Amino acid sequence: MSYVYCFTTNILSQTTMSKVIFITGISSGFGKHTASLLAERGHKVYGTCRKEIDHDPKIHVLYMDVTDVQAVEKGINTVIEKEGRIDVVINNAGTVVGGAVEITPYDDIRLQMDTNFMGPLNVIRAALPHLRKQNAGTIINISSMNGLLVTPFVGFYCASKFALEGMCQSLRMELKPFNIKVIMVNPGDFKTNNTASRRITHTYNGIDAYESQSKKTISVIEKDETGGWAPDILARKICKIVESKNPCNRYVIGSFEQKLAVVLSYILPGSWFAKIMEDHYGIKG
Numbered sequence: 413m414s415y416v417y418c419f420t421t422n423i424l425s426q427t428t429m430s431k432v433i434f435i436t437g438i439s440s441g442f443g444k445h446t447a448s449l450l451a452e453r454g455h456k457v458y459g460t461c462r463k464e465i466d467h468d469p470k471i472h473v474l475y476m477d478v479t480d481v482q483a484v485e486k487g488i489n490t491v492i493e494k495e496g497r498i499d500v501v502i503n504n505a506g507t508v509v510g511g512a513v514e515i516t517p518y519d520d521i522r523l524q525m526d527t528n529f530m531g532p533l534n535v536i537r538a539a540l541p542h543l544r545k546q547n548a549g550t551i552i553n554i555s556s557m558n559g560l561l562v563t564p565f566v567g568f569y570c571a572s573k574f575a576l577e578g579m580c581q582s583l584r585m586e587l588k589p590f591n592i593k594v595i596m597v598n599p600g601d602f603k604t605n606n607t608a609s610r611r612i613t614h615t616y617n618g619i620d621a622y623e624s625q626s627k628k629t630i631s632v633i634e635k636d637e638t639g640g641w642a643p644d645i646l647a648r649k650i651c652k653i654v655e656s657k658n659p660c661n662r663y664v665i666g667s668f669e670q671k672l673a674v675v676l677s678y679i680l681p682g683s684w685f686a687k688i689m690e691d692h693y694g695i696k697g
């Protein structure tokens with residue numbers, strides 16, 4: 413079985429041109445699996461992380477925080493100095509802040525927007541002068557289904573991904589004359605560190621009005637995530653996108669029910685769709 417897999421991988425590696433890829437957040441989850449798979453397939457992978465990690469020796473590791481503009485510029489410039497080009501930028505690094513909108517601390521809101529919106533923006537702005545000069549390039553943004561529909565008690569996570577969506581849809585049109593593609597990937601629920609590393613506020617400054625509902629809803633979210641697909645499934649999809657000659661603008665990746673939810677959010681009257689979501693997350697009126 414593994415022989416068949418290696419054989420197929422080698423054949424594909426020989427037929428697909430090796431690309432120079434910059435991907436953020438390779439310490440765990442989607443980033444870790446995607447970086448390894450891309451490197452295994454013969455691409456030159458520059459993966460970023462914030463701390464020392466055990467990594468695939470084929471990956472070139474760069475240390476940077478996506479919220480640090482200068483560190484991001486340094487990371488991108490390092491790749492240009494070594495390779496002379498960047499073919500694909502993958503904005504993967506992200507985090508989740510949970511809790512009711514009224515009581516989520518401002519520091520957590522800033523962390524959410526700085527990481528999930530400003531982070532990809534910093535990477536895109538550092539990479540674009542080089543991609544424009546090349547008159548070629550692909551920017552892949554790992555958004556979320558929460559960039560298309562909302563879930564209660566992760567309002568700022570949804571806001572960060574909706575902001576990313578808005579900015580990138582505008583960017584896609586601006587970059588058309590420069591032959592640079594902007595692709596959105598919207599994963600559903602996957603089993604990664606995302607769940608354990610989430611910052612959650614159930615009560616704050618003596619306000620406990622949301623505590624019971626917040627705990628109930630977050631436990632549904634966590635159950636969906638921990639019962640979700642393994643991250644290597646998404647990694648394989650991202651590899652296909654990277655190697656595709658003619659990729660789509662958007663890939664929604666998840667179970668049939670999750671994809672159906674996205675479709676229903678567009679076609680059902682708003683109040684009907686809200687009722688489905690409220691029932692799923694145990695919200696009573």
Ligand SMILES: NC(=O)c1ccc[n+]([C@@H]2O[C@H](COP(=O)([O-])OP(=O)(O)OC[C@H]3O[C@@H](n4cnc5c(N)ncnc54)[C@H](OP(=O)(O)O)[C@@H]3O)[C@@H](O)[C@H]2O)c1
Nearest residue numbers: 437439440441442462477478505506556601602604605606
């Ligand atoms: N898992 C899901 O169900 C799901 C669904 C939809 C979308 N997503 C999105 O997928 C992306 C990857 O998440 P994941 O599920 O693979 O979670 P994960 O396992 O927690 O990985 C997140 C990665 O982002 C890095 N990161 C976080 N903040 C950073 C910062 N300020 N600067 C640089 N790196 C930073 C983390 O590095 P450290 O180790 O240093 O923290 C880690 O490598 C995120 O954008 C997330 O929103 C996930």
